[in-house]
Amino acid sequence: MHGRAVITWVGLCLLLLLPSCSPRVVKKGAPGGPEDVALAYLDAWARNDLGAQRQLLVQVPADFDAQHARWRQGLGVAASRFEGLDLEAQDDGTAVVVFRGVHTLRGLGDWEVESRLRFERQGSRWRLRWTPEVFHPEALAGDSFGRLRAWGPRAALLDASGAPLTEPGEVITVGAYPGRVRDGAAVASALQSQLGLDPLRVQAALRAANAQPEQFLAFIDVRPERYQQVRPALAPVPGIFFRKKTARLTPAEGFAAHTLGRVGEVTAEALKALGHPYQAGDVVGLSGLERAQERTLAGSPSGEVRLLPRSGEAVVLHRFEGAPGTPVRTTLRRDVQAAAEAALADVMRPAALVAVDSATGEVLAVASRPLGEALHRALTGRYPPGSTFKVVTAEALLAHGLKPDSRVDCPPEAIAGRRRFRNFEAEAFGQTTFRQVFALSCNTAFIQLSARLGRDALEDAARRFGFGVRYDVGLPSPGASFPAPGDAEDRAAASMGQGRVLATPLHMATVAAAVDTGVWHAPRLLADADAGPEARLSAGTPEALRSLMRAVVTEGSAKSAASFQGLMGKTGTAEFGTALPPETHAWFIGLRGGMGFVVFVEGGGVGGRVAVPIAARFLQTLDASAR
Template structure:
């Protein structure tokens, strides 16, 4: 181990230097003794921000050596620096070691500088002969570094026709000032009753580390018209304050496609770490939905300059960051369909969702998740047992086997499979009847017995034709649907009626309805430039009888609440979940109408025919 001792400062140049070389510096060729070792020491200290250590390897260091390095970093807002050693030009008592510095400037990105360390040898030791040119070859004593930065206007999110879905407008930020709060419970109650703000969220904001008691803490942004409605109830509550904010990105109406479009807000520390060095505190960025998922595309990259100003006032541009403008993001949403879906859910108290897709392409026309104040985009990411809506898939397998819509079947009140009893909803039984009737009235026992007559893989194959177990890209995260291979005949029976381990998103069940209408399953997608669209044809000869079965649900079966809508066809679902006696149920309806396939889900809503069908009828009527 070789040790170099300088004025009481000891540097180990073996294992430590090797680690430094691996982490910070790449050296062309074999490391040389002398000036190269000193260059490694100097650049390591620079990279680590240990400016005091620089003085130990500099000959006749200026009094402000550390200050010049520190000012260089602060003026340019350098996050980090790394270095690559170049060539060594060696003479008897002098040497030059070239290096490349890669400085990461907060909010701009990487700036590369080719520079050099000049050395002088005194009494057998090599010392850095320091000038400001170490920082940049053009720098001289008294020069100052500075920077500029400009961000272009954020690009638009477009609808399926290429028209903007967003515009700039004004909002009112409603927040709190901790020291003015007299009663936390009163503040929480007012914000919850007027704006639906979860009290737990308020507590997190107030109890966050480093919160200053005299600072305004934003809670929620509202449009001026809503502010006028809630202000009389909120303004008298001590601790609640309001701030006006202009040039804010807004959708056509409050809540319009809120979970999907997302929102723009000031970048958080967490997002800064994710988005990278071209962002800086204070930037407005996408914080949810498409605004976040496509942040780099919509925002583009900033432009800027690194400048060197001489004492005379003359400025020179050392480097330009050529920014790129944001580019619009085109979605498949149609505002009129989106508005129809949102109006259909007005007044629904439980968590709910509606998704609509184009049956000919798979393009998502509307997607709604409620409640607005919950961040979960349940229409895209919630996975639920599909219940009897899965009977569309089971029926396709039966039709592919050769069964007809009017084939004779039996619907007893109960049937046992593998020791498990399967019953019909509310004890219904239709005796000996037809497939059309048991489908229209959603007879569980009939489908359990019919599924037992299928080949072992027939149900799984039908599920794959409807996109179960198929990965696809939507444009936002969505897990699709899963049909695990049944482990025994009991699981197969449960799967046939959409229970057991079968799970699907509302989005996926909308694609199931669309496939029933068109005869081909197409992966749903939200962003227009997604290139890969998995698809699969349904079995030959099954499309027409599926239409007849799904139309019968509305005209004579469990979906009669929507009988006034001409041509509407679909399937109800009442899907059990959780625990208890009786088990709670989700309310489903999937259907198609005028080239639009859709799904309605009300979580814990109860009976599909009573809860989901009226919502579906409102939506279909609006179409």
């Protein structure tokens, strides 16, 4: 008997993208012997070249191609490779070659099977007498192959206390059959008024689906309680229909929707990114933490390879042992998240609210609006922070000797470089204290004061508050940037959070939180994740900053929230765009009870008039839940 021969082919290696493949010398018997034919046959099999396989057979079965197709389809064979062969027996007219095949089954993994190739000599040439034994030694004519595959229960996302935030439940899909729609505008109008869907997108989807008029077109999933509310208005509209399905439910509709994310049938894009062991039809995380933590939450599928005899019961040839998903604990606090959702409930403009633990950077709540928009603006939207950045500028000024009671000037305008800067609504407070210009957010005072700082002082202060620092939240978030000012005009704009300064709402919550402890902590959403970068504020500045931020609430631009004991903060009205007068984002960053938070309303107007009332609702709801 010849020694074991290891089979490798350069072409096969390229086909299967096996990094361990490399050409090796194959130990063979006499040229043209059964081992040579076996090598050629297995090479053709690996390439799925049925024509080349047929040429090596004694007699080609009539259904040879069909049997291979059923074998591949029944098992979901993605690729095959062959790692060894032995010449088991040979005489003058017959030979048996044992080989080991490794078949990669989609969504399951590699199935190894040892089988035989039986050869007959025809003159001077060896030919294969093919039977189903080639697939598996137990296979007989008329048998077929099949498999089972199943994922275990998906593990839950947990809140900071370890309680589930996601559980299996039932939802109702609201959709339409395009062929039964009489008036697309009426369908779009009803879905807009009842569920807030964009009517233009609804009508575009209906037009695109005209080629398949009887295919159900899904628009939105709603919880049973919401379905009961909207059904009376939607059911009478021709073309609108409803379907029940199982889904992952959160504590309430919209609860941390962008952050927790959603699950659904895998898309082509997600399937490509996930790779093994996923396959079309699998239910996976499509967004948020459900997507980011997919492999942890899902575990791995289990399965069986089965031989299906023409008569009799199925025989299990191989089992794939799956693994259950593992729960992922977040840092979200259910009461804080619920308060954030309630605060944004009636906000019609795009908005965000984030709260973080000032001692750790753990994200306690994060909410983005609108719910129907994929953009998680709380984490990924980057905007000029406006006057909320004056907390950073104030830290730089305090570090260089300025005191809250230092006398400063707040004139109607200030000139920096070639640009003339003015205060909001042409305010001017004359000679006053630094506390007063901070509380009332005097732009001209900050421009004049920051001009006295050293070249890198403002940039250094920004870095102490995490600007330009990379960190991993647990979901994509670009953080904040503070490009070094290029000239006096650039420095003046940067000192009040304009120009090229950009930050996410999440990051501005960490700016507020840093004032509490004197240490800036990178934010994180996952309880078991390592702590990220941190930076210490300049000595003596946190106490002074807290007094300045308290003055904003007691006597400044956030005075409407003065009833909240211990609240500190800073308003911001950030200009953007090219309109005259410019449009503005509304900001408020706050600090209270060991929690830093931010309210942001995109294009919302004035921070003190728009963002502060939302912050008040947030705190009011949170206080009520604690009673």
